[in-house]
Amino acid sequence: MAVATIREIWQFPVKGMAGIPMDRGRLTLQGLPGDRMYAFVRTDRVRPFPWLTMREFPGMAAWTPEWRPTGSGRDELHVRTPSGATLPVTDPGLEKAIATTSGLPVRLHADYRGNPDVAPLSIISVATVAAICERAGLSADPRRFRMNLVIDGLPAFGEDEWLGAEVRVGTARLAIVARDERCAVITVNPDGSEDRQPLVLDAVANLNHACAGVYAVVLEAGEVALGDALVVDAAS
Numbered sequence: 001m002a003v004a005t006i007r008e009i010w011q012f013p014v015k016g017m018a019g020i021p022m023d024r025g026r027l028t029l030q031g032l033p034g035d036r037m038y039a040f041v042r043t044d045r046v047r048p049f050p051w052l053t054m055r056e057f058p059g060m061a062a063w064t065p066e067w068r069p070t071g072s073g074r075d076e077l078h079v080r081t082p083s084g085a086t087l088p089v090t091d092p093g094l095e096k097a098i099a100t101t102s103g104l105p106v107r108l109h110a111d112y113r114g115n116p117d118v119a120p121l122s123i124i125s126v127a128t129v130a131a132i133c134e135r136a137g138l139s140a141d142p143r144r145f146r147m148n149l150v151i152d153g154l155p156a157f158g159e160d161e162w163l164g165a166e167v168r169v170g171t172a173r174l175a176i177v178a179r180d181e182r183c184a185v186i187t188v189n190p191d192g193s194e195d196r197q198p199l200v201l202d203a204v205a206n207l208n209h210a211c212a213g214v215y216a217v218v219l220e221a222g223e224v225a226l227g228d229a230l231v232v233d234a235a236s
Contacts, residue, residue: 004153004230006169007126008142013065013077014089015039015115016053018192019143020065024225027172027218030113031120032148034067038077038089039115040098040106051115054188057102062192065089082192119177122147123159124213131156132212135203143190144200145182147213151230157207159214166233172222173233179211186212 010019015036025032040052054060062082067075077089082101087094090108099106114120124147126140133140142150149169151159162176182204187196204212 003232004125004151006149006224006226006228006230007152008150009224009226010143010146010148010150011035012146012148013037013067014063014079015051016057016060017079018061018064018190019146020067024223026221026223027121027170027174028221029120029218031116031218034077035120035148036114036116037110037112039109039111040095041109043105043107049117052098052102052104052106053185055184056104057098058188058194058196059101059192060098061188061190063098118180119215119217121149121174121216121218122180122213123149123151123176123216124180125154125156125159126150126152127154127156128159128208128212131207132200132203135207136197136199138197138200141190144186144188145213146185147180149224153230157212160208160211162214162232166219167216168231168233170222170224170228172218172224173220174216175219176214176216178215180213180215181211 009022011022011032011034012019013034041050042052064080066078068078070076078086079089079094080086095108124145129142130140165176167174186200187198204210
């Protein structure tokens with residue numbers, strides 16, 4: 001029996017930058033192809049979490065990736081900067097612009113498998129988003145949480161009940177492996193303004209022990225699309 005449906009699909013080609021909405025996509029064992037394929041690594045010090053994100057550079061959300069066709073038949077990723085310039089993601093000028101604007105030394109890192117924090121796929125329900133944003137006094141905006149699949153049909157934080165379960169969606173099969181413990185990234189305005197909303201993080205802490213959404217791994221590759229049903233197969 002279907003318990004939820006896909007409302008939104010998001011790909012984030014560059015870790016920390018704006019996402020790209022999708023109508024459909026293929027899930028592989030590495031997650032959504034192209035998701036977090038690129039990231040900027042801070043070079044000023046060695047750290048367990050090396051990435052430059054909106055946590056250190058809130059304006060990063062205003063940098064917008066876009067895929068462009070090439071003569072080779074493979075799309076190439078470009079990034080539109082807040083000034084309106086558009087550069088290939090591999091252009092040294094983009095790396096320089098990020099470093100200059102953020103005030104932090106960085107280098108570009110690319111990995112076709114993606115650069116996820118915990119697992120290659122993330123899921124959150126619209127009810128979870130609504131509950132958090134209502135508590136924080138903000139309009140509900142799933143972009144703030146930077147999840148791959150936004151789903152409808154569950155109560156707030158109902159996705160937590162899937163922990164340890166296998167879920168079929170479209171022609172793919174997933175395993176829900178962890179709750180998503182949130183950080184200061186969700187306090188950043190997803191439109192890229194410099195103002196922060198710390199009440200969002202407070203709301204998550206008070207409502208659900210600092211967690212919002214879940215992480216998944218892909219057990220069987222397959223296609224997913226907006227409106228596809230999610231069906232829970234089994235729980236451990």
